[in-house]
Amino acid sequence: MGNIFSSNEEKKPKEHVTPSSEERPKNPKAGGSFATELLDAQNKYRSIHGADSLTLDEEMCKEAQKYAEHLAKLGSLSHADTNDGENLAFRGPTLTAQEAADMWYNEIKDYDFHKPGFTGGTGHFTQVVWAGSKQFGAGYAEGNGGAFAVGRYRPAGNITNAGQFEANVLPAK
8 A cells, every 4th residue: 555756866876875874864763863854744744734643653663664674675666565554755865854755745736636536646645644544654774876765654545435535635724
């Protein structure tokens, strides 16, 4: 149940150079701030749409971190076998939490609130603001010339049953 966003504004370098610890976003498993920063950025967007704030779930962060590391080793984006909602992002050579949140949320420009529903070009946005999602976990890893972000949402959004988008993806207040 997920969405993939890839932006390679900067070409992948032939040799990957890992940024210094001051430049690199910290990961949640090392007590860092990436998950918290991504949570905060998304909660600001959620508040615009009248959705309650997500809460950070430590176990979901561990799972998302493990999956981000898996994606970095693979060097490509693919969804996990999970019942959680999942947004993925890639950018080379690094990616901040705010950039990931912005990439996902900016799909709002293509969402039609007069014809609510799922479309491939708006699924990241709708998952970010999905009112029914309550818990969140995030992971971040670098490898293969880029940075990989994983956002997990529970319960999952983008449920296509009748009335779900109208009830969970609200216009800006």
